[in-house]
Amino acid sequence: SQQGEEDPQALSIQEGENATMNCSYKTSINNLQWYRQNSGRGLVHLILIRSNEREKHSGRLRVTLDTSKKSSSLLITASRAADTASYFCATDADTGFQKLVFGTGTRLLVSP
Amino acid sequence: KAGVTQTPRYLIKTRGQQVTLSCSPISGHRSVSWYQQTPGQGLQFLFEYFSETQRNKGNFPGRFSGRQFSNSRSEMNVSTLELGDSALYLCASSPLAAQETQYFGPGTRLLVL
Numbered sequence: 001s002q003q004g005e006e007d008p009q010a011l012s013i014q015e016g017e018n019a020t021m022n023c024s025y026k027t028s029i030n031n032l033q034w035y036r037q038n039s040g041r042g043l044v045h046l047i048l049i050r051s052n053e054r055e056k057h058s059g060r061l062r063v064t065l066d067t068s069k070k071s072s073s074l075l076i077t078a079s080r081a082a083d084t085a086s087y088f089c090a091t092d093a094d095t096g097f098q099k100l101v102f103g104t105g106t107r108l109l110v111s112p
Numbered sequence: 113k114a115g116v117t118q119t120p121r122y123l124i125k126t127r128g129q130q131v132t133l134s135c136s137p138i139s140g141h142r143s144v145s146w147y148q149q150t151p152g153q154g155l156q157f158l159f160e161y162f163s164e165t166q167r168n169k170g171n172f173p174g175r176f177s178g179r180q181f182s183n184s185r186s187e188m189n190v191s192t193l194e195l196g197d198s199a200l201y202l203c204a205s206s207p208l209a210a211q212e213t214q215y216f217g218p219g220t221r222l223l224v225l
Binding site: 098101 | 116145147154155157160167168170200202204209210211212213214215216217218219221
């Protein structure tokens, strides 16, 4: 079963524009993570935000977390063609917080 | 440090056969998790091993099994393959826990005919 639902399912933008993806989840969490996957390859960890944090930055990435709304957003600023990938949120929300549960993903296409 | 490696990268099997996939975690990582990724179901957690013990298991039938060796390398086995087992199988490692940052391998793409 999916814990997180990403929105939108797909996003198409031009290079230089910002891309915002949202993730909603259902139950309490300790942490929420974002991963990137390029075309059928392994996932790459982008950022982890803990439940007591509201915002985190890493390079061109900005992640926010609103535990009251059970939602998170990933902002990629000044997008590049190389950012084209699928982006997944993952939470540790499950019995005992002992595993990651991934969302459905957002497919991002950045055109030159 | 070398990343997570998975072998083989591609595999074609027929229904009813069994398959074994291998994963070598990052050196020093003791937690190894396996995921199945399909277009219809997305990324689904299969199981996690830590110090040769299965700590957690997803909602998959008993045909899916795994093990971990003393050097933290892990294998997963699928017996009596079904067409629906066609998927990308991803292995991920972390130092201690499956719910912390996961470092993924490139995956094994399995096609069942």
